[in-house]
Amino acid sequence: MCFICNLKTPAAHADTDIDAAAPSSPRWQARRAFLLAAGAGAAGSAMAQVDVGSSSSLRKLVPAETLENSARQQYAKVLAEARAQNALASDGHPQLQRLHAIAQKLIPHTTPWNQRARDWKWQVNLIGSKQINAWCMPGGKIAFYTGILDQLRLNDDEVAMIMGHEMAHALREHARERLAKTQATGIGLSIASQLLGLGSLGDVAASLGTQLLTLKYSRDDETESDLVGLEIAARGGYRPEASVTLWQKMQAASGNGGPSFLSTHPSGNNRIEELQVNLPKVQHLYEQALRG
Ligand SMILES: [Zn+2]
Secondary structure (H helix, E strand, C coil): CCCCCCCCCHHHHCCCCCCCCCCCCHHHHHHHHHHHHHHHHCCCHHHCCCCCCCCCHHHHHCCHHHHHHHHHHHHHHHHHHHHHCCCECCCCCHHHHHHHHHHHHHHHHCHHHCHHHHHCCCEEEEECCCCCCEEEECCCEEEEEHHHHHHCCCCHHHHHHHHHHHHHHHHCCHHHHHHHHHHHCCCCHHHHHHHHHHCCHHHHHHHHHHHHHHCCCCHHHHHHHHHHHHHHHHHCCCCCCHHHHHHHHHHHHHCCCCCCHHHHCCHHHHHHHHHHHHHHHHHHHHHHHHHC
16 A cells, blocks of 8 residues: 555566656656645645645545545454454454554644545554555554564554554555546546445445555655654654654665565665655754643
């Protein structure tokens, strides 16, 4: 769903995506300028410190409720499969308790980015797997894989940055936008027709849910999530510099014969630079959170 989970599939990142411009490229700047112009309507953006503009209006082609229902079903399926393989962490698992504690600090800072999140039933689960992976489905359904915690030896601040990043994908409705754009290019026409009432609701939910697991986000989406996640984590009391050390660890992991995506793709450095530029904007939020 995210560059984090796409580390093992570099081929999937051929730059054919219409949004796949590097953050520093003219195309990104143009999009950002547009977002700035349109940003006045973004929910809660007045209080935001990082600047990501408003969400794409294209996403409205896919009803949020439909997608959140699909995500809920797909999430239950993923958990059931993990449970069947004895790979779903129990409530008492120390790493899961750690994730829950971090989520509790971040969740109160999510609603300014999406008013629907007020009613989301956030869930965090831990799946035993060597994959360096974590994701958050629409509606706040989060999964971490033990591989990302163990192999990258993440401290709490770095875990909070990953979690904030994944929450941001859901809050900014990137999946909804991707699916809408997929429809626009014809690949998802069957889903479009189902949404228009030509198919059963169960089929729609199943189709969208399946797509959620293979969805690829654009680099613009990734940058937005980096910055929104950084702000959410800082407001939760997590050290902003951890966003940089996190991606440095990702890069190091890619150089050790592991996932090769970051070692061959410029977004690794670009995202670190973009984060560094934004650290001063959120430093006071972090200090404020520490003062309680
Ligand atoms: Zn991502």
